[in-house]
Amino acid sequence: MRVTKLLLRKSEDPMNRSLVRMLTGAVVVSCLGAAPVRAGINIQIFPPALFRATTTPVYYEGHAAYWYGSRWHYRDARGWQTYNQEPRYLHDYRAQHEPQRHYYGRDSEHRH
Amino acid sequence: MRLLSMTGLALVAGFGLSAAGTEAVQAPSPAGGASTSSATPADDQAASELKEHHRHHHHGGVTKFIAMSLDTLGTDDAKRPQIEKLQSDLHAEMTPAREAEQSLQLALADGIAAGTVDTVKVDAAIAKLITAADSEQAASLDTLNKLHAILSPSERAALVDKVQAHWEVWRQVNHEEKPGGREPGGRLAELTQEVSLTPDQVNKISAALHTALAGLSAKFDPQKGETHVHAFSTAFAGDSFDAKTVTSNANAHLASRGATRMVLFYETVTPLLTPGQRTKLAAELREHASHQAAA
Numbered sequence: 237m238r239v240t241k242l243l244l245r246k247s248e249d250p251m252n253r254s255l256v257r258m259l260t261g262a263v264v265v266s267c268l269g270a271a272p273v274r275a276g277i278n279i280q281i282f283p284p285a286l287f288r289a290t291t292t293p294v295y296y297e298g299h300a301a302y303w304y305g306s307r308w309h310y311r312d313a314r315g316w317q318t319y320n321q322e323p324r325y326l327h328d329y330r331a332q333h334e335p336q337r338h339y340y341g342r343d344s345e346h347r348h
Numbered sequence: 349m350r351l352l353s354m355t356g357l358a359l360v361a362g363f364g365l366s367a368a369g370t371e372a373v374q375a376p377s378p379a380g381g382a383s384t385s386s387a388t389p390a391d392d393q394a395a396s397e398l399k400e401h402h403r404h405h406h407h408g409g410v411t412k413f414i415a416m417s418l419d420t421l422g423t424d425d426a427k428r429p430q431i432e433k434l435q436s437d438l439h440a441e442m443t444p445a446r447e448a449e450q451s452l453q454l455a456l457a458d459g460i461a462a463g464t465v466d467t468v469k470v471d472a473a474i475a476k477l478i479t480a481a482d483s484e485q486a487a488s489l490d491t492l493n494k495l496h497a498i499l500s501p502s503e504r505a506a507l508v509d510k511v512q513a514h515w516e517v518w519r520q521v522n523h524e525e526k527p528g529g530r531e532p533g534g535r536l537a538e539l540t541q542e543v544s545l546t547p548d549q550v551n552k553i554s555a556a557l558h559t560a561l562a563g564l565s566a567k568f569d570p571q572k573g574e575t576h577v578h579a580f581s582t583a584f585a586g587d588s589f590d591a592k593t594v595t596s597n598a599n600a601h602l603a604s605r606g607a608t609r610m611v612l613f614y615e616t617v618t619p620l621l622t623p624g625q626r627t628k629l630a631a632e633l634r635e636h637a638s639h640q641a642a643a
Contacts, residue, residue, distance in 0.1 A: 285516035286395035292422035293506055300422070300506035311509055338419045341397035 281305045282316040292336035294329050303330060396533060402518045403535060404453070404636045406606030407445035407477060409599025410511065410576050411484045413518070414492070415439055417510035423503055434495050441487040445480035445603065452477055452607060453637035456614050461630035463623070465615045474607045481603035489591040496589040508581040515577045522606045523568055527561030528554040535613065542632060543625040553620050560616040561609065568605040572598040 283291070283304035293300035299310035301319075308319040308326050319326070408415065415438040423431050439446075452473035459465030499507065521535070530536055530550065536557065540550055576598035583594050614633070618626060 285513035285520075286392065286398060289416070289510055289513040289517055290392075290394040290398050290420060292420045295422070295502055295506075298502045300502060300509070311505070336420070336422070337394040339394050339397050340401035341393075 282309050282318075290338050290340075292338070294326060296323060296326055301326060303335065396538075398517060399521050399533065400538060402514070403521050403606075404610060404633075405449065406522075406603045406610070407449040407481055408442045408484060409481055409602040410515070410573070410580060411438065411442060411488050411599060413511045413514035413577075414488075414495075414507070414580070415442070416514055417507050420510065421499075421503060421507055423499070427498060430498055431495075434491055434498070437491045438488055441491060442484055445477055445484055448473060448477040448480045449603075449607070450637045452611070453633050456611060457630040457633040457637065460614055460618050460621075460626050460633065463618060463626060465611070465618060467615070470611055470615075474604070474611065477607055478600045478604045482597070482600035484599050485594075485597045492584075492591040493589065496584060496591075501585075501587070504585055508585050512577055512581060515573060518602070518606070519570055519573065522602075522609055523565065523570055527564070528557035530554060539617065539629075543621065543628050545625075549620060553617050556616050556620060557613065560612050564605075564609060564612065567608075569601070572596075572601045 281304070283302040287304055288302060291302060293302050295301070296308075296310075299312060301308045301310045303326075308322060310317055310319075405412070415435055418431055418435040418438075421431065452470065455469045455473055456465060459470070496504065525534055528536060536550065536554060539545060539553070545553065576594075576596040579594045579596040583589055583591075614629075617629075621629065
């Protein structure tokens, strides 16, 4: 905020002001994304209930794994876990199979 | 000085963006070329249809969540016929409650089409549904024991997680969703799409639902459902299981809550719809009822 104020002085021409605003925005966005990475914090989004209830998992290493948010997730006694490196088996499975979702709509073939 | 400041900002931005990019995961192309990227729940068709399902089907409570969880359990091919048989048995054990719910939905549909819901008829149907739902757990003991015996520990854990997921979705749409709320994916948004409500109708229906459903939350105790789901989950995930040991039974409580909320919704919106909209809505509700009959 201080940087922005210092740079946006009244004497500056509009073009420079625009450039400064753009760069400031880029700094904020990039820092938001990079800070957790550099701090060793891994922010994960686990598959929500709506997804798990309608998706067939893939069983691997004794767990039901779900591909969600471009990662594989599974649940164990400690809670939800994420594979940071995609296991070969799951990688190959994903390359060869369509995601299996179940549709409960009135036009879908399913049992109520 | 200004130039230095801007250059510094650009460098920091570039460094930050490159660092963030190191977390990207390379995705292979799936068979058929369709995207494997995960959809967000809000704009996901499967998620939307599940919410609509849980808004209209309350006859099985936790027993139904178990049966539905088998739809996506993903067991190996060798087990599949047996799993399907057990799922079919579970559906059969829920038949009395399912038929009671079907009667309720047809009575509601008749009322919607006529412009006035017969509350006496509807209340009697709800009472029948609650009684039938209460007896489902006892009827399904043997089937649940067989199911436990056939599933591996990882499949049992997956099933338990799915039951909890269905309970979470059911609770969200039948208890936590704000009455008359206009959020995308909410019941009013769905109705707006189904029968093409005008903005004026949306305003009136939103206000009417807010009033009609105001006192409903106090009549439902989500802890009862939570206790039942937790008791089942803990027992079923274990190596040995006897369904009789799961003594919590919230099926009637869930059936009562879900059916009452559904009825109040339709009773409230019916007088605010045009005859054409009522005809369309009644037809959609009859479809829900007819699908149950096929189970």
